[in-house]
Amino acid sequence: MQPVLVQHSATHAAPRGGLYALLMARAAGLPNDDLFARMLVSHAGGQSALPAGLGLESNDFRALMARHFPGFSLPAQLAGAPDLGERAAEWDELLALLMEHRAGVEPSETWLALIVATACMGGDHLWQDLGLWQRADLTQLMARNFPGLTALNNRDMKWKRFLYKQLCNGAGVYVCRSPSCEVCVDYAKCFGRE
Secondary structure (H helix, E strand, O other): OOOOOOOOOOOOOOOOOHHHHHHHHOOOOOOOHHHHHHHHHHHHOOOOOOOHHHHOOHHHHHHHHHHHOOOOOOOHHHOOOOOOHHHHHHHHHHHHHHHHOOOOOOOHHHHHHHHHHHHOOOOOOHHHHHOOOOHHHHHHHHHHHOHHHHHHOOOOEOHHHHHHHHHHHHHOOOOOOOOOHHHOOOHHHHEOOO
16 A cells, blocks of 8 residues: 655745744744744645645644644644555654654654654655755754754765665665765766755
8 A cells, every 4th residue: 555645746935924924923932843834834735745734643743733833723633644554664764763863852853753754755855745845944954853864964965865875774785886976877866956
């Protein structure tokens, strides 16, 4: 069974008005407020690969909303973990990798680990699958919440590819046939601008 993920349109230029303005007016002033608001706005506009509730269980989604946007509610009854089918083990490995590299500063790091692992099941660049508005948003998310992974990604590899490369390296599986990234025929697909 394939994962139940919403496909998004090509544009991610979500407006700063509407839902975003409402969310930010209720924001708690915590470091990840803006990133969560962007994800929620994009999801509401169909510009995210995340399922309802950003892929969190209802209790986690309600806790996220209460922490980051107190007094603002979205339908938590729609939230629920995605049906990952045959990709459940892959999701578990991604979640473990992210949890291992949390900053250990903010409770929302755990929610973000769950959300990022779920977004990795999508078919586009990770920042798009998350519903973020630009790649720099994802870089900020990773640097703040998963600094160990950010330090390892010192050559600006695209995040989804980087996370899967970490899983392959950890399992001793090397999919790249080249002795180094510089001579790999897929270099342009893995590094640099999107």
